[in-house]
Amino acid sequence: MKQKGKTQSLLVALGGNALIRKGQVGTVEEQFENLKVPIRQIARLSRRFKILITHGNGPQVGNLLLQQECCSEVPRLPLEILVAQTQGQIGYMIESVLDSELMALGIQYQQFIVSLISYVVVDENDPAFLEPTKPIGPVLQEQTAMNAPYPVRKTPKGFRRVVVSPKPVTIVEKREIKKLIEQDFIVICCGGGGIPVVREGRSFCGVDAVIDKDLASSKLAEEVDVDIFLIATDEKGAAIHYGSAEQEFLREITVDQATEYLKEGQFPPGSMGPKVEAAIQFVQSGGKRAVITSIDSIEAAISGDAGTEIRPNP
């Protein structure tokens, strides 16, 4: 009984908390267990939608970087190779949890699933190369942060290492991904924002950076013509006056309203800021619906009962 008639496509961008929750060290067991929450919902949604899944990799890529800096016996690898490693790791974890959840629904043989290595072109003249802004790896003790031999920033979670984060220009595998989606493959891709590369003549060359996964996901959603772009994170959606007594949760806003709030600095950079920016970009590029919601409320948000929805201007 092959499912027919799925006309709409849905891209779910999973935030770091899909794998590691607050207060956890991030063992593999924890990560597999945490993934069940979003993936079970996505498995059910795969009956109605063509599905793409992207994911972050901040803690995982930071851990690999720490590890290779501890160990003098092994040649160090540039950041782009570490991003590739996290695509393997997290892609496997998502795919195998999804397999299990599709099996639990009895629909595993109706669905093709692939987890793809993906790389993303950035512009070598992007001013983002001048200043590290993207937090990766664990939260650092203040003492460690002060003496760190690498750039560190204070983030809402605490002190963290930061790396440069250029804007995604195009997804190299977009033709492949589009073709796979058309054929109703579930595609897991663009992990950790994609492996960052610049064009060098007729070739590509990796760069030492980490692309924001929400911006890369928005670019992917645009390039493969996705209908709904959903960002799953640890907040129930976007709010203005965040963290103050006047905090007000936003249920549905237009692109113009969202752009205005973003300009006012209502959404913290490196956190809700890039998510709202990614949602705006998707809708401006012609996307129908962009939704920011919590990991627990993916299905509810698709039904219009949770999250912050960014809609085209009327």
Added chain:
Amino acid sequence: MKQKGKTQSLLVALGGNALIRKGQVGTVEEQFENLKVPIRQIARLSRRFKILITHGNGPQVGNLLLQQECCSEVPRLPLEILVAQTQGQIGYMIESVLDSELMALGIQYQQFIVSLISYVVVDENDPAFLEPTKPIGPVLQEQTAMNAPYPVRKTPKGFRRVVVSPKPVTIVEKREIKKLIEQDFIVICCGGGGIPVVREGRSFCGVDAVIDKDLASSKLAEEVDVDIFLIATDEKGAAIHYGSAEQEFLREITVDQATEYLKEGQFPPGSMGPKVEAAIQFVQSGGKRAVITSIDSIEAAISGDAGTEIRPNP
């Protein structure tokens, strides 16, 4: 000008020396440079054949294991996750070198390429779980080897760490890979023998092991109905009386001859042994041609001018 009429499929299994040559430490630059030799040939062959590429990961997975053992700050990951990481790393490297080589030929837009995370089911009762045999990571100094807190074996290259290596039972993504090949995607998959998993009820569970990449490739070649299975390694092919004055290179042998030589112990275990075994299995399962050849002679071997060919019995 879309290429039509590719009726035959070719699986190339790349050995470790496709990435790291003898005497090299294995920097990323070295690995990218080394890859050009096999990948340039594969790019040209993609005009005539549907292509699958698999690869080893011994040095890379061993390096990740060493790194995480040096570093107490980061939670350790089981071997199956490290295999997944090497699939990301090496899959990316192969795909990007292949992109460049297809560009150099001016045929990059005629070809879809995907690099897939793949996992492979093993049998939890496989006796291989009782004894580590598969060498991974760097060659060790004798002193280090003697005091190592993990199992070590003397291999033809020197002392190396060994891990358990169960036989591949089935490739989880075989349906997906078959469909992709039918549609003329070049598919990079089953890296490092695949991520080893066992079935647990309706679900899969990773195991701490590394599958032999030639045996996994042979299983893949069988399950997706490949026509030609080529193993690219650092020897020009199989020989009997290897390393002695009577050494005799084998140009073409039948499955029966190969099986006989294998029984006699003509091919070293952990080296040429599993390659010949993988070739025999493929031909016995109905495959047309299996060839073992050097990284430099992939095209020549396809033309019948190099390597050891294992043919069905007449």
